[in-house]
Amino acid sequence: MSDTEIESPEVPNDAADPDPQRNDIELSVDGLVKRFGGITAVDGASFEVESGAMTGLIGPNGAGKSTTFHCITGIHRPDGGTVRFQGRDITGIRPYECADYGLVRTFQIAREMANMTVLENLMLPAQNQSGEQLWRSVLPFARQEVEREERELLERVWEVLEFFEIEHIAEEKAGNLSGGQRKLLEMARALMIEPEMLLLDEPFAGVNPTLEHKLLDHIHELREEGYTFLIVEHDMDLIMENCERVIVMHQGSVLAEGAPETITSNEQVIEAYLGGEV
Numbered sequence: 001m002s003d004t005e006i007e008s009p010e011v012p013n014d015a016a017d018p019d020p021q022r023n024d025i026e027l028s029v030d031g032l033v034k035r036f037g038g039i040t041a042v043d044g045a046s047f048e049v050e051s052g053a054m055t056g057l058i059g060p061n062g063a064g065k066s067t068t069f070h071c072i073t074g075i076h077r078p079d080g081g082t083v084r085f086q087g088r089d090i091t092g093i094r095p096y097e098c099a100d101y102g103l104v105r106t107f108q109i110a111r112e113m114a115n116m117t118v119l120e121n122l123m124l125p126a127q128n129q130s131g132e133q134l135w136r137s138v139l140p141f142a143r144q145e146v147e148r149e150e151r152e153l154l155e156r157v158w159e160v161l162e163f164f165e166i167e168h169i170a171e172e173k174a175g176n177l178s179g180g181q182r183k184l185l186e187m188a189r190a191l192m193i194e195p196e197m198l199l200l201d202e203p204f205a206g207v208n209p210t211l212e213h214k215l216l217d218h219i220h221e222l223r224e225e226g227y228t229f230l231i232v233e234h235d236m237d238l239i240m241e242n243c244e245r246v247i248v249m250h251q252g253s254v255l256a257e258g259a260p261e262t263i264t265s266n267e268q269v270i271e272a273y274l275g276g277e278v
C-alpha cells in the first residue's frame with residue numbers, strides 16, 4: 001500500500017466482530033435482498049471476500065451482480081440482509097461514506113468530467129480537503145496547513161500517475177482518452193483515496209488486449225501490496241485465470257463459491273450458463 005497510513009474511519013455501527021476467524025474476511029454479505037417493484041434483483045445472496053484476495057463475481061445476464069455491487073457501496077439501500085466490511089456492519093451505508101471505511105468502487109468518467117484533464121480528475125476525490133474552507137485560506141497558520149495539504153495531494157497524484165504509467169497524459173482531457181486509458185484513469189481515481197478494498201465493475205469492458213494486460217498487471221501488483229479486489233466481469237476465462245476465488249450468482253442468489261477449478265466443473269454453474277441466458 002502507499003506510504004501514507006490510512007486513518008481508522010469513524011463508523012456509525014462500531015460493533016467490532018468478536019469472532020476472530022472473521023479477521024481474514026474483508027467483506028461479508030449475508031442474506032442480501034433488493035427488490036425493484038415486483039422484481040427481486042437480489043434474493044438472499046450470501047458470500048465472503050477474503051482479505052488480500054482477488055475474487056471474481058460472475059453470473060449470467062440479470063443474475064444480480066451489479067445490484068449486489070450497488071447495495072454494498074450504498075447506491076441502493078438493501079431491503080434485507082447485512083453487509084459487513086472488516087467486521088463492521090455497513091448495511092445501508094451512503095455512497096459518500098465508503099471512502100471513510102477504505103472501500104471504493106470504480107465509476108465511469110461522467111460526462112461533466114470528460115472536459116477536465118486527467119490531473120484534474122485525480123484531484124477531485126480529495127475535494128473535501130480542508131483547503132475548501134474559506135477561513136483556512138485566510139488565517140496565516142491555516143494557510144500553511146492548506147499549502148502542505150495541497151503539496152501532499154499533488155505528490156499523491158503523481159505517485160498514482162506513475163504507478164499506472166499515465167504521466168504522459170496528465171494534461172489530456174479525459175474525454176479524449178481511449179477506452180483502455182479511461183479504465184486506467186477510473187482505477188487511478190479510486191486509488192487516490194487510498195482504499196483497502198476495490199470493487200471493479202467490468203474493468204476490462206472495451207479495453208484492447210494490450211491495455212487489458214497492463215490493467216491486469218497493475219491489479220496483481222496492487223493485490224500483492226495487500227489490496228483486496230472484488231471484480232464483476234463477463235469474461236469468464238479472465239476471471240478463472242486471475243482470481244483465487246469465484247462467486248457465481250444466478251437469479252439473485254449465490255449458486256456456487258470456490259476456487260476456479262471447482263467452479264468450472266460445477267454442474268449447476270454449467271447449467272446456469274448454458275441455460276440460454278448468456
Ligand SMILES: Nc1ncnc2c1ncn2[C@@H]1O[C@H](COP(=O)(O)OP(=O)(O)OP(=O)(O)O)[C@@H](O)[C@H]1O
Pocket residue numbers: 036039040041042059060061062063064065066067068
Ligand atoms: N433500477 C432497476 N429497476 C428495475 N429493475 C432493475 C433495476 N436494476 C436492476 N434491475 C433488474 O434486476 C435484475 C438484476 O439486474 P443486475 O443488473 O443486477 O444483473 P447483472 O447480473 O448485473 O446483469 P448484467 O450482467 O446483464 O449486467 C434484472 O432483472 C434487472 O432488470
